[in-house]
Amino acid sequence: MLRALSIAAAAAIAAVGVAVAAGDAEHPHDYPFSFDSPVGGYDMGEVQRGFQVYQQVCASCHGMDNLAYRHLGEKGGPFALYMVRDHDTGELTPHVGKPAHGGRFVPVTENPYVRAIASNVMIADIDPSSGMETERAGRPEDYFRNPFPNEIAARATNGGAYPVDLSVITLARHGGADYIRSLLLGYDGESNGALHHNKYFPGGWIAMPPPLIEGAVAYADGTETTVEQYATDVTAFLQWAADPHMETRKRTGIIVLAFLLMLAGVLYLAYKQVWRGESH
Template structure:
């Protein structure tokens, strides 16, 4: 075979592979998968980002009045709400346990404790040192109230989901009616942002499976579900973004402090490097 023929065959083979990959990628794009989360422009994103305290307060209210009915946050203590960078931080109270707002919030809950005299279970008002109580007494009770599924704990939910807070906010505001041709159960709810596959439930064109998946959780938020104390309009998207920001903070309450410490360390290292270089020049100036 001549060199010309060999080169021609290689070109044809390359074009064939490229065409196949292009068509295959397009088919994959039209065959389900989750919709990319929206960018909500959160203030805490990036190396210089910080949390908006007003948004954290709004987000806590959404969690308290809506999400906490089904979802716990077993890693969070009430005092965390008053720590530096938290939603109710007040510099007048260096110890968050002394923060009156945090004390009031804790007192609105009851927690299970043990009577030291009898050893019996008792209910008492929570204190700032207590963790957020679970909405259910046990796992079986959680299943019974949620069609057999245990609602996930939200303590680190934004760390456990690809896309973090943007994913959570997009999902909460992204519920839609199921597309025509998608067969879902009576207790299932369609959401294009859910990671999953709808191929087995899709009766339409197999090359155009809808994006997303289904959830057992019905849409938890609607516009004006809560009334914000700061007068912010409680649109669906606003509520979703606010509670997602709160959950992002809750998953790593010391994130801002760590960023600030990192900047200080980098600045110190830069200064140290400069001094080291200057000392090197001074010491070796007359050695050459």
Template sequence: MKKILSGLFAAALGCLTVPAFAAGDAVKLPSYDWSFEGVFGTYDKASMQRGLQVYKEVCSGCHSLDLVAFRNLLDLGYNADEVKAFAADYTVEDGPNDEGEMFERNGIAADYFPAPFPNEQAAAAANGGKAPPDLSLMAKARVGGPSFVRALIGSDGYVDAPEGFETGDLSYNKYFPGHLIAMAPPLSEDAVEYSDGTPATVEQMAADVSHFLMWAAEPKLEERKSTGIKVMIFLIIFTLVMYAAKRKVFAQVH
């Protein structure tokens, strides 16, 4: 019976696991402990809030977060007033007005994170011909998920290239496919000052922003897990009831 139940849970919730790196010449990713892993895993709101700070102060200068609205930050543990204040720090283009012209205003909770560049061409022109990718789904788009993001930007990702390996104007990264990446090391010690007093080491910032990006890519993860567990409990109870009913019916037949 235990094996059957384990199989049912694995089948229903197997998609929650983070995929492993593909076979081949890719470097194996480090193993990280994530609070959201497993059937009963949940997001760490403190880590996500720190990750949001890293995104805002470090990543948002180049990378957009197009699919995340300010109101979604309520999921991180902020209240409505805090979300409104956070949104108001941003300038958002709106319009057209009565004269048919676009105008700028302070952000509101219903707005989405504004992109750092007006269009993809401008983003590419400012970054050596290649527009930085949007980060909304990055933690699910890459093989390895948030572990890949964390390893990529962590202290162990950007290392010296092997002897004879030409990098040109690019950077060498141990975990990036092909090892050549246009992005310079984005994190440095104490690049941000965490409001909760947590030491802002490169590894801590990499972990926090990866955690935040996992939530951005899959904001309904906790709800989905909760629903899946309830469904499985219902099915288990239903199966036991039907089994008992079958035994009773066949006992009367015999």
């Protein structure tokens, strides 16, 4: 008991410490993401557009070392390809992202979208004949290109600040997706050259210049190209990257719950049967 109390006290002190260290940062805006609820999944259109924003904007400073291009096309990925049979014509048509029902999953190695995404990126490699360093077009099995060869180079280009790896950033920050989205929208134009005022960043001043500019990324699906939309989309992509199996996990959870409920019902009936006629 005493031990439990002292652990609780230590935790409380640590929490206060973190709150103080966080300074005057504003509480993130609670945005209703599709994945927030216990049964909610990803909006794959959002995740696809978010990848585009990452690729065209964030990837010039931030790596995502845990991700390979092939992950984008695996089951549950934003560019997973399915062949769906048209009811009227009987023809098979490609569908990017899981269709509402049916569809045959196309293995990543045969997914032209993933191959195109990878081949648009130049990856550092060793030339097999000369042994010299070279660059080649990316392949689905390559991990995401890191914009810098090492942390020293990354800091040297960013005024001493380090653009963190974004692979699991929504899990690594208090406030998760809401914090990331708020941070991207938290600039007010105030800057001293090296640092930019952002009310959601602990301490209030961040070395990252406002990365999102209205209209800078062209969307093919007609979605509006505002800073707010970019922030929502790229955050959804970062959440998917950090937790790609969330949908399966939630589904399994629901099946387990349904099973337990059924089991409880059966046990109750068995109990009634066994004790029928007994006074207790």
